[in-house]
Amino acid sequence: MMTLEETKEKVRSYAEKYAAKKGFHLNPNSEELDMVIEGLAKRREQYGVQYCPCRIILGDKTEDRKIICPCIYHEEEIQRDGSCHCELFFKGE
Ligand code: SF4
Incomplete structure (x- = not known):
């Protein structure tokens, strides 16, 4: 079982790699960034x-697949x- 901190590190690593690949950058406000990563x-x-932590999960697998980050x-x-x-x-x- 992973701790929340370990899961957050995985998400952060995904986000950093994805941003670099796509030519994006992550939220420069580290508190806001941490909140999304934790979500x-x-x-x-x-x-x-x-x-996605800021969208509603409908309970429909096909629909909900659209909001798996990167949505x-x-x-x-x-x-x-x-x-x-x-x-x-x-x-x-
Ligand atoms: S799911 Fe979409 S809106 Fe939510 S954090 Fe990922 S890219 Fe941003």
């Missing part, structure tokens, strides 16, 4: 997959708003 880690512990919405949101809905990923390196 993702808790969902990962509870559901086995990292559902299907983030690229459009980053283009339009400069960051994804949770403010995990931001536009630009």
Whole structure:
């Protein structure tokens, strides 16, 4: 059984790698970043997959797959708003 801290480290590592690959950067506010990472880690512990912490889980596997981080919405949101809905990923390196 992993501790929440260990799960958070896994999520952080995923987020860093994904951001680097896509040319995004992570939220520069470390407290906000930590909150999103913790939200993702808790969902990962509870559901086995990292559902977006700022979206509602409907209980429908097909629909809910769309909100597994990185969700299907983030690229459009980053283009339009400069960051994804949770403010995990931001536009630009
Ligand atoms: S809004 Fe951001 S944090 Fe939430 S699932 Fe999409 S990419 Fe991940």
